[in-house]
Amino acid sequence: MTLMAWPTVASPYERRSLTSGLRVRDESGAMLGYVALIGREHLYARRWPFSRQWTEFPLARVRHVSRGSVFLEGQMPGRVVAADKGAHAEIPTQTLPLAELDEASTPA
Template sequence: MAWPDTASPYERRSIIRGMRVRDEGGTLLGYVALLSGTHIYVRRWPFSQKWGQVPLSRVRHVTPGAVELEGTAPAERASPSLHGEITTQTLPLVDPSAAST
């Protein structure tokens, strides 16, 4: 079974952190830093403090090491609030000896 020519939601599921992001002309926009439901957040190198964002609607094709986008527009600047730690809800560990009393 061949992939469709245009962006497929199945291809988008295979986007992972560290993949190269290239525009239609082959220019490297950066590497995938974070993926949300609507955007891919990219940074130029692994420790860069400047992040860009690209809408998922621009994804044209996903290859084993790169994400190819439609058009040649650069990535928009992303909010600095994304650079921090991603918070998750984790319950504290319970001491087994304290739980038995």
């Protein structure tokens, strides 16, 4: 029997795999929304990209992160909060911005 580096469920290491855009599901697999923002203690999910209300879930409820989804412990609803105005219309992408070159660092 091979031991894994961390438990398959309820691991704080799995929380490192959280990224915006993942589907948020409860214990039964019901869709709760998409990850909008990850704070120090809470995960914020939105039902659709331009939602004005987000749902707040404690990170302690995160039980498993798989490809494309994060599963939460229990079936309790989260607390509804107003969406962050700075990220209200933001659509999360995996595209990195282009690098800007300085005049001093360009070869002559």
